[in-house]
Amino acid sequence: MYNVFKLHNGLRVVVEKIDYVNSVSVGLWFKNGSRNENKENNGISHFIEHMLFKGTENRSAKDIAEAIENVGGQLNAFTGREATCYYIKALDSHLDLSLDVLSDMLFNSTFNEEEMEKEKSVVIEEINMGEDSPEDVLSDLHSYAIWGEDTLSYPILGTEKTVKSFNKGLLKEYIDSNYTPERSVISICGNVDLNKAEQLVERYFGHWSAKEKNTLSYSTPKILKNILYKEKAIEQVHLSLGLEGLSLGHKDVYPLLLINNFFGGGVSSLLFQKVREELGLCYTVYSYSSSFINTGAINIYTGVSPNYVYDAISVIKEEIERFPKEVINKFNLDIAKEQIKGNYILGLESTSSRMFSNGKSIMFLNKINKPEDIIKKIDEVTYDKILEVIDSTFTKGIFNCALVGNNVEINKVKNILK
Template sequence: MYNLFRLNNGLRVVVENIEQFNSVSVGLWVENGSRNENEFNNGISHFIEHMLFKGTKKRTSKEIAEAIEDIGGQINAFTGKEATCYYVKVLDSYLELGLDVISDMLFNSNFNEEEIEKEKGVVIEEINMSEDSPEDVLMDLHSIATWGQESISRPILGYEHTVRGFNRNMLIDYLQSYYIPENCVISICGKVDMKTIKEVVERYFGAWDSKNKSITKYNSPEIKKTNFFRKKDIEQLHVTLGMPGLEVGHDDIYTLILLSNILGGGASSILFQKIREELGICYSIYLFISSHINVGTVNVYTGLNPQYIKVALETINHELKRFSTDRISPEKLMKAKEQLKGSYILGLESTSSRMFSNGKSVLFKDKINTPNDVLSKIDSIDYNKVDAVMDMTFRKGIYNSAFVGKDETLLKDIYKDTLVEFKLDKTKI
């Protein structure tokens, strides 16, 4: 049973009751992430996420964790390009405690100046750890290759110099601007008393208001045709190739997921079988979708010995062209639909995964996508939809690329003057 309602202050609440469960997951979703930031405050959304765990007027940092963990629950948060989520998972009898802890963090966090300075060190270490991961470096680099100077290209963690520039007033002003009811959703899933839940949520979030409001709105940036290389002293060459995709919530998103699974979604996919199994030139190759508000991309990732890059690129382009022009057999299409339905259903076997799905759907599209809705959309995939999605995505071919490795010589032979070496300037973005 679902219920979607709005409090008088504009806060949207989505509740899914699953009577047979004995747990409940609660998430506070905020439509705010690195895409809301500028060159001076990049990383502030992620930093605020950290600070909300550092103590409130009635709980220390340790007591916030203990309030949930002492009853066997879980508490955590994450920040993305367009959303931040704070969530708990507890036994259903502790639903109000979960709401109390999240609301306490939201409304009563201290933003102690000493804690802010300490947390800068923590986040800078997180940035350094990301710099040591070629895959993380690659994803940030490819984001810049795809979006250029648009805010969507900015890294979620920010840069060391932007993090060092944060202060208490800056953090509080930003939070009061974007952490407003109109930008937020409370998502609850599990064993819930549907008769009283609105009253309970109202008790903790009904008085929420803000005078300095920044309603989140995003533009529709153009996908760039850029090829970036970044030098790292590592053995493998890490590669991403990007092409146009579909925005979050697009009617044909499940068709795109299905096609992506066939081309590069697993060990039985076309790219895995061709490049890893037949050619034996890489260990990992897969395709992933990045869907955002108003825009989206489809991307291929692989990591390999640099000497194989020419044959890898030629093979990927050849298989992509063949995939986008050859007709998928009816048997293959049916099998892919069943595979997609199965993975979707298996992914909903916990209150937290359903809470995430419901919260994201309401936050970005202001509606609930029930499992029956999704399964119906998958069942409705036909050759007309396949053809339409091929036109919007795969048939457009590779637009951009990013490479991380220690030598670009072979890449320059392939890309000539279109390959740009990216050097991170730590003094400015």
């Protein structure tokens, strides 16, 4: 059972009641991430995420953690390219406490200067840790290869230079401009009374008003043709190939999910069976779709020995070219549907996963995608629609590539992909 409503201040709320659980998950969502930043403040959304845990007028950083952990709950947050979410999972008897803590963090954080300097060091270490992870380096490098100078390619953590430049005034100014009720969502899922949940949200967030009214606008970046390479002294070469995908909320997102699942979504996929099982070129190879506002991409990732880089790229390119010609048959389409439905339903077995799904859906699409509706949309995908979506994505071929490793002759890569 769902209850979707909006407070007088514009804050959207979605509550899903599940009778057979003893937990509740609460998420405070903001339609704000690294894409909403600029070169000077890149990383500020992620830094604010850290600072909201560092103490309020009512609770120290330790008090915030203990308030939830002492009752057996979990408190965390994440920052993405287009959204930030602070969330708590606890027993269903602690909904009041969960909303109290989240509202306290949002409205009463002190942004203590001493704590801020400590946290700058923590985030810089997080950036350095990312530099030691070739997958993280590859992700940022390929984002730049896909979208170039568009803010969508900005690193979520920012840079050491930008992080060092942050101060209390800058953080509070950014929050006043971007963390507003109209751009936010509260998602609650679990064994809760719908009327009580509405009353509690009103109590803790009803007074919230925007100090500034900023209109959100998003670019429509084109998928660029690029090949980028970063030298790194590691054993493998990590590479990512990019194709044109679909934007967030596109009507053909479910056909694309089926297509991607068949092409590179699991160990039975065409890509895995060819590149790993038949040729033994790698340990891991997979594809996935990334959808954002006004744009989207399909990524293919693998990590290989420097001796196999060119073979791997050539084979993947051949499989992409072969795929539209030897497309999914109707039998395989039915299998793909069952796989996607199974993965989706199993992924909703916890209150937190359903809270995330509901919050993101209300945030970006302003509607609830109920499980039965999604299952129906998957079942309704036709063979002709599959052909149509393959033609608008895979048939266009590889647009861009990013590689991280050493002993790579970039001209050889360019010759393969041209």
